[in-house]
Each structure stands twice: as structure tokens, then as C-alpha cells.
Amino acid sequence: MGITISMDVLLVFALLLLNADVGSCGCFKRIFAFGDSIIDTGNFRTGSMWMPPYGGTYFHHPTGRCSDGRLIVDFYAQAFGLPLLPPSEPEEKTGQFPAGANFAVWGSFALSPDYYRKRYNLSTDHGCLDSQLGSFKTVLARTAPGKAATKRLLSESLVIFGEIGGNDYNSWFFDPRRSRDTPHQYMPDVIARIGAGV
Numbered sequence: 001m002g003i004t005i006s007m008d009v010l011l012v013f014a015l016l017l018l019n020a021d022v023g024s025c026g027c028f029k030r031i032f033a034f035g036d037s038i039i040d041t042g043n044f045r046t047g048s049m050w051m052p053p054y055g056g057t058y059f060h061h062p063t064g065r066c067s068d069g070r071l072i073v074d075f076y077a078q079a080f081g082l083p084l085l086p087p088s089e090p091e092e093k094t095g096q097f098p099a100g101a102n103f104a105v106w107g108s109f110a111l112s113p114d115y116y117r118k119r120y121n122l123s124t125d126h127g128c129l130d131s132q133l134g135s136f137k138t139v140l141a142r143t144a145p146g147k148a149a150t151k152r153l154l155s156e157s158l159v160i161f162g163e164i165g166g167n168d169y170n171s172w173f174f175d176p177r178r179s180r181d182t183p184h185q186y187m188p189d190v191i192a193r194i195g196a197g198v
């Protein structure tokens with residue numbers, strides 16, 4: 001499908017410690033995460049990551065992670081003494097997510113499908129940053145309604161932003177019919193979108 005994840009590993013994780021004091025005492029109550037396959041713990045429901053050998057070395061069965069073992073976000077959760085971060089998708093409409101939620105989706109783009117359709121006649125149907133943030137806002141509105149409650153909840157939360165943006169470039173780099181110069185045109189928009197998201 002022209003989406004490859006290998007370049008993602010070249011990109012850097014942006015870790016946002018929304019409240020550094022809480023972080024330094026090791027007492028985050030929950031984690032919220034956004035990104036693509038590098039951090040998705042099971043939101044992408046179909047694909048080879050649901051088949052062996054994925055999951056083989058730690059979970060001993062496939063979990064939807066693009067790894068044979070844990071992802072970096074799993075190590076964060078364990079380091080903070082939290083449960084492994086659940087994917088948001090199955091319970092997005094109803095879940096309370098006491099230990100947080102992972103909104104990351106395999107193959108996700110930073111820029112929206114609309115952007116690529118209008119500009120490049122390119123169909124990107126793997127999700128994007130805006131849809132992840134939209135889901136996050138829906139969950140926040142349900143689990144911590146009102147400005148004060150939302151603020152309190154976020155002050156106790158670790159928010160992990162990324163990796164995201166690799167897929168915005170992958171499809172151009174791995175398809176020989178496409179010019180590698182094209183990503184240079186829209187790279188500022190990718191960066192601006194990620195910045196605005198943060």
C-alpha cells in the first residue's frame with residue numbers, strides 16, 4: 001500500500017512533560033499518546049501486526065503493536081508503574097481511561113486527507129493528527145468535563161506526542177514514480193501542523 005514505517009525510526013520522539021514537577025516525582029496518574037505505528041498499541045485493527053511473529057518475545061501473541069516486543073511507550077508506562085497504555089479505539093465512545101489512552105494509529109499522517117487530496121490528488125486514509133486530537137477532545141469532554149476538571153486531569157498526565165510525520169514523506173520516497181522534490185514543498189506544513197498540535 002505504499003506506506004512503509006522504517007523511516008519513522010529516524011525521527012525523534014517529542015516528549016511533552018506537561019507538568020515537570022509531577023514528572024520528577026514519578027507520579028503521573030495516566031498517559032495520553034499520539035502518533036503512528038511507532039507508538040500505536042493496537043488501534044489499527046487489521047494488518048500483519050496482528051499475526052506472528054509480531055508480539056512473539058514479550059506478549060507471546062500479536063497485540064497490534066509493530067514490534068515483536070514492547071514499544072517505547074510500554075517502557076514509559078512500566079517505569080511510571082502504570083498499566084500498559086490501552087489503545088483508545090475500542091472504548092473511545094464509552095471508556096473512562098483511568099490510566100490514560102493511546103490515540104496513535106499505524107500509518108497515520110500529520111496532515112489531513114483533505115490536504116493531500118486537494119493538493120496532490122493523493123488518497124491517505126490512515127488517519128491523521130487532527131482526527132487523533134479530535135478523539136482526545138471527545139474523551140476529555142466525557143471523562144473530565146469543564147475547564148477546571150480538564151486542567152486538573154492534564155496536570156497529572158504525561159502527554160507523549162509522536163512520533164508522527166514520517167508517513168507524510170514515506171509514500172513519496174518509496175514510490176519511484178513520485179518526485180522526491182515534492183515533499184520539500186509541503187514539509188513546512190507538516191512541521192507547522194505538528195507544532196500546532198503540540
Ligand SMILES: *[C@@H]1O[C@H](CO)[C@@H](O)[C@H](O)[C@H]1NC(C)=O
Pocket residue numbers: 121
Ligand atoms: C486523481 O487520481 C485518480 C486515481 O488515483 C485518477 O484516476 C485521476 O485521473 C486523478 N486526477 C487528476 C486530476 O490527476
